[in-house]
Amino acid sequence: MNVWPNPFTDQIQVSIQMDKNGVIPVRLVDASGKTIRFTNVSVQRGRNQFTIDGLGNLQPGVYFIELSDNNKELSAL
Numbered sequence: 001m002n003v004w005p006n007p008f009t010d011q012i013q014v015s016i017q018m019d020k021n022g023v024i025p026v027r028l029v030d031a032s033g034k035t036i037r038f039t040n041v042s043v044q045r046g047r048n049q050f051t052i053d054g055l056g057n058l059q060p061g062v063y064f065i066e067l068s069d070n071n072k073e074l075s076a077l
Contacts, residue, residue, distance in 0.1 A: 010056035014065060015049045024069050028052060031062040034040050043068075 002015040021044050028037040036058065041050050052065075073077070 001065070001067070007060075011051055011053035011056065013049060013051055015041070015047065018043045018045055018069065019071075020045050020069075022069065024035060024067050026050075026052070026057070026065045028055075029064050029066055031064075035039055036063065043069075043076070 004013050018024075023040050023042050026041050027035050029035050037052060037055075039052070041048075061071050
């Protein structure tokens with residue numbers, strides 16, 4: 001999984017390679033583990049890219065993207 005830009009201002013891009021089609025839960029969490037944003041994303045087998053926007057009101061800090069495809073969980077800073 002790749003996430004950019006870092007640091008971000010109002011949106012982030014996420015790129016992930018998937019083994020199969022499906023819908024995956026995606027969470028943006030802060031350093032304490034609190035979920036800031038949650039969405040389900042439809043993905044296709046192969047390389048997928050999506051945007052999480054509307055983040056301009058977040059306080060400066062450390063945030064993580066967490067997602068799961070039932071077989072594995074990924075997290076990126």
